[in-house]
Amino acid sequence: MKEQTPSFRDLYLKSAVLSNPVLVQMVGLCPAVAATASVRCAVLISAALSLDLIVTCVLASVLMKRIPRAVRVALYLGIGLALLCPLLYFIETRTLMNLGQGTKVYLPLLAVNAVTALHCEKVAVKKPVRMAFLDAAAVSLGASIIFLIVGTLREVLGSGAFAGIDLDLPFTLKGLSLPFGCFILFGFLAAGLQAISPYLRQAQEEEPDAPAAQPQEADPQDDLWSDILEAEAASSERLAALDEFTERLIGGEEDAQ
Amino acid sequence: MPDSATKRTEGAQKPSHVTALRLFGDYLLMLLVPTVLAVYYYGLRALAVVGVSVGAAVLTEAIFSAVLGRSYYVRDLTSLFSGLCIALMLPAGVPFYVPVAASAFAVAAVKMPLGGSGAPIMPAAAGFAFAAVCFRTEIFTYTLRAEQKLLGAQSLGALLGGGNAMRLNAANLMDVLGGNVAGPMGTGCGLLMLACGVYLLMRRPRALLATAGFLGACALWAAILPRSNGGVLTNIVLELCSGSLLFAAIFLVTDHATLPAARWHRVVYGALCGVLCMAMRRSGVFEEPVCFAIVLGNALRPVLESILPGGGQAQRKEARA
Structure with a gap:
């Protein structure tokens, strides 16, 4: 029997909101903490994570279903490095973008991100290509939104600027630009998500066209x-x-x- | 009695007799004295800083409780205590947003998320540490009424940190003990802190074990590794009276929720905080790192209790209590 593919909305609600990789599963925190001190860095990290996750998941779904697990995981790393190292080289040599020290270190380290390995193993190698793509897109969107929120808050409150534009605030909380400030923001965002999760689940269950509840993964x-x-x-x-x-x-x- | 107050008294020797109201009532009574002294030295500006800090702490807790749908018990005096402690550790001329940010952080990011009144991290210490990271210049600038002070706007901590022995030679120990030097508005008077220590000795003698360990470790460090070229006693007095060290020894190290249960664990815990503080004074970037040391000591307390002999027994006693 042909497997019914859930819509992107359902996938997004499940993978990106209710099981948000950063706030609920707590994976991929290193780049999020170290490299989201500004909006620009958050955009860059989000784009790099999305690229890595989507390409690796699609390739895993297409090519790696018959490859043993131990080899597959090493291949995810190889694909990630093949994507991100040239990207970093391109940004550093061909653009005028000034990457911070944190971003410069953590951009190639995204290749060994736990989000990629987790979703390739949980979804991509077991599902068709379309499903793997949709799942990767939803997850990367969920993580990117959190990165952008945290990057915006940290830059505005910690540096008194937005995307490099000075906002002339009377005072700034420099602590929020530091990693501990990011952890505190994550804590509050995770608490907020936990608070609204029951309503989202209820709304999903009450949706008339929603597919039958999937068994828990x-x-x-x-x-x-x-x-x-x-x-x-x-x-x-x-x-x-x-x-x-x-x-x-x-x-x-x-x-x- | 609210749940938070019950949690607060966990691990106490006589939990049935020690209530949050009585405990923090005592602390607030003791804190009134340095507040009066701060007003005497710095005028109404000091009172304004205290009001802003306490108001921010209480308002933050009220808002947080309303958002969470909980009742806010005014009798739970911990917010008042945190706000007052933070204010007294700040200079009198500090901009008002500094105490607001510090108190709001202490309540919203430390006290409430970590279990209310029984938070394992001291909210006032964490709030001051956050403010020190965010507003380093504002917190360690003592220019208000500096002309009336013995050493001008230079605090003892800054002079010791800069190795300015020549200016320290001009310091009269009685002036130092009396708080007639630039520094935090409510913590400079060593004699007053000793008086508060005597009151605490009558009310909560076991809590002072941590104070003894803390001050002992700091004094030993100052004697072995002096930062000025005076005698041993001079070095010890200068180190202990600079910044907020004595204040922290009486009001922050003895926090009920963060103290270990066993007696000698309290001494070791205090000594650990003291060693961390003096090490950071010697090698760190902040003039007064005592709050960082206390927050680190709070975080290390469970480890300390588990590795020290008698830890398991003490934890069982605490669980029974």
Whole structure:
């Protein structure tokens, strides 16, 4: 039976809002904390994360379904580096953009981002290409919105500017430009999301055209166990078939004798 | 009694007799004395800073409680205490947005998210630390009525940090103990802090174990690694009377929610805070890092209790209480 593909809206609500990678799953915090001190850096990090996530997920869905897990994860890293290192080189050499020290360090480090590995393994290698693309787009949109909100708040409150334009505020809270300020902002945003999550879930359930509630996705650890069990079952089947074949062969030889 | 007050008294020796009202009533009573002294030294400007700081703390808690749909108990005096502590650690001439930001941070980002009155991080210390990071220049500039002070606008902490031994030679120890030097508006008078310590000794003698460890470690450090070329006693007095160290020893280190349960753990906890403070005074960038040391000590307290002998027993006692 052909699998029903959920709409982008449902996917967005589920993957980007209710299971927001930054505020709920708490993955990919390093670049978010270190490199979102300004709106420009937040835009750059969001674009790089979206590019890495979407391309890696699509490639994983197209090419890597039959590749063993240990090799796949290394390949995600390779794809990410192949995308992001040239991008950083291009920005540094061909544009006048002045990257901060944090952004310069964390932009290539996005290649080893946990968001990419998690969504490639959970969704991309198990679903069709369209579904993998939509999931990656929704997740990157969810993370990017948080990066932009945090980048805006940190730049306005911490530096008294927006996108480099001085706002002439009477005072600024420089602490918010530091990593601890970002963690505090994440805490408040996560609390706000937790507060509105029940209403969003309720709204999703009350939606007349909404597809039937999907069973809750298994934990990555459960996925690993299910893969191991499947592999064991497959190997037992192969062993049983080999035994049967051997018995038949031996039986045939005995008959021939 | 509100839930927050019950949490606050967890781990106390006699939780049934110690209520938040009585506990913080005592502290507020003690804090009235340095407040009066601040008004005496700096005039109504000091009172305005105190009012703004306390008002910001109380208003932030009221707004936060309203947003969360909780009742705000005015009798829970912790916000008043935090606001007053922050104000007294600031210079009298500080712009009003500094105490507002510090008190709002202490309540909104530390006290309320970390469990209300029983927050494991001291809100006043965290609020001052946040303000020190954000408004370093405003917080360590003591120009108001500096002409009346013994050493002008230079505080003891700045002179010790800069190794300015020549100017320190002019300091009379009685003037230093009396608070007649530039510095935070309510923490400079060492004699007054000693009087508050005596009152605390009568009311909560076990809490002073942490104070003893804290001051002992600071004094030992000052004797071994002096920052001025005076005698041992002079160095110790100058270090202890500079900045907010004595104030922190009486009011911040003895915070009920952040103190370990076992007696000698309190001494070690105080000593840890003292060592951190003196190390940061010697090598850090801030003139007065005592609040950073206390916040770090608060964070390290569970580790300290788990690695010190008797930690498990003390935790069981605390759980039973």
